[in-house]
Amino acid sequence: MQVKLLPTSQQASALEATLRACNAAASEVAAMARDVNCYRNYDLRRHAYHGIKDDYGLGAQAAQHVIKKVADAYKTLSANLKAGRYGKPGSKRRRKVEVNPIAFRWDAAQPYDARMLSWQHDARTVSIWTVDGRLKTVAFTGSADQVKAVATRPVGESDLVHRDGMWFLYATVEVDEPPVYQPDGFLGVDMGIANIAYDSDDTRYAGTKLNGYRRRQQRLRQRLQAKGTKSAKRLLARRRRKEARHAANVNHTIANSIVTEAARTGRGIAVEKLTGIRDRVRLRKPQRVTLHSWAFQQLGACLTYKARRAGVPLVQVDPQYTSQTCAECGHRDKRNRPDQETFHCWSCGVVAHADHNAALNIAARGVEDWGAVNRPHAA
Numbered sequence: 001m002q003v004k005l006l007p008t009s010q011q012a013s014a015l016e017a018t019l020r021a022c023n024a025a026a027s028e029v030a031a032m033a034r035d036v037n038c039y040r041n042y043d044l045r046r047h048a049y050h051g052i053k054d055d056y057g058l059g060a061q062a063a064q065h066v067i068k069k070v071a072d073a074y075k076t077l078s079a080n081l082k083a084g085r086y087g088k089p090g091s092k093r094r095r096k097v098e099v100n101p102i103a104f105r106w107d108a109a110q111p112y113d114a115r116m117l118s119w120q121h122d123a124r125t126v127s128i129w130t131v132d133g134r135l136k137t138v139a140f141t142g143s144a145d146q147v148k149a150v151a152t153r154p155v156g157e158s159d160l161v162h163r164d165g166m167w168f169l170y171a172t173v174e175v176d177e178p179p180v181y182q183p184d185g186f187l188g189v190d191m192g193i194a195n196i197a198y199d200s201d202d203t204r205y206a207g208t209k210l211n212g213y214r215r216r217q218q219r220l221r222q223r224l225q226a227k228g229t230k231s232a233k234r235l236l237a238r239r240r241r242k243e244a245r246h247a248a249n250v251n252h253t254i255a256n257s258i259v260t261e262a263a264r265t266g267r268g269i270a271v272e273k274l275t276g277i278r279d280r281v282r283l284r285k286p287q288r289v290t291l292h293s294w295a296f297q298q299l300g301a302c303l304t305y306k307a308r309r310a311g312v313p314l315v316q317v318d319p320q321y322t323s324q325t326c327a328e329c330g331h332r333d334k335r336n337r338p339d340q341e342t343f344h345c346w347s348c349g350v351v352a353h354a355d356h357n358a359a360l361n362i363a364a365r366g367v368e369d370w371g372a373v374n375r376p377h378a379a
Helices: 009-036 041-055 060-082 092-099 144-152 208-227 230-239 242-265 285-293 296-310 354-374
Strands: 002-006 110-112 117-120 125-128 135-141 155-163 166-173 186-191 195-199 204-206 268-272 314-317 342-344 351-353
Touching: 002 144, 009 041, 009 060, 009 110, 009 135, 009 155, 041 060, 060 092, 060 110, 144 166, 186 242, 186 296, 186 354, 195 242, 195 354, 208 230, 208 242, 242 268, 242 296, 268 296, 268 354, 296 314, 314 354, 342 354, 351 354
Parallel strands: 186 268, 268 314
Antiparallel strands: 002 135, 002 166, 110 155, 117 125, 125 135, 155 166, 186 195, 195 204, 342 351
């Protein structure tokens, strides 16, 4: 849950000093980790704990969270390198991230636990540790659902975040997870660019408006960057997250609709595995900007957590050949897909929208995969 802090100017100065100290310490620990070739949390503490605690005025818990933040960052970097997200071995970009230590912005998020942060829900304030001492009356606000969640649910680790001149706490809240029911079939979901999502019920979530919006935003950014005046730079800074927020809102809306429909009809949800989608798909150069700017992973994550909260079964299936295989007769042929929208089976002659046909295949694979996982084993 995200809640907004409403600090006074003095409290805001203390919060800023805290983030600066914690992230300067994190950058030092990251450089040290490279020098000693040590990246595990507990091993790294032996090298860094006392030094950063004394040099940066950190409390014991804050110092440990700084070290853990560095260890987690290197773990994520290692996973990204393994997945090839920084290019092939030997490439310039990959060598750069392999050699240089991780650096942290001054306003990178800082984790807080219950020893460093406490909530006073009646007064709607928090007591929070800073390098200038503990601030006991920092006001916070949020939507009714957010405030109710942090007041009535167990709160775990929280992140202190500074964004666009505002202060936030991202609080991890425990919610009850209902048991997953036995699905009566699956709702298949095909994700794409022309259509953000297309389900096996023939419901289309078109991407025309969003893609047009993205193109307009891109042209506006190009004009402002070319202009280069102070006012243009200020406008760029104000608009820098607008497109991302819009895309996130679209993703949440689509995911809500799909999960609600699946729950209403007692079905599960089958989606394609998105791992490596940017490497699998081959597009012309003008289409690559659209592919790399669309948050496929975000939509998949929205579907996953919303399904879990609703108790809806969700499976990820292999998407290979779903666009070339006929959902009616099972015939697979490249010629079945003459263009982006059309599916025309060369065997049985069925004609359908290509994304709907793919969604039907994904739904069928969801049934197969669910049965394989949940099939009783022989004694």
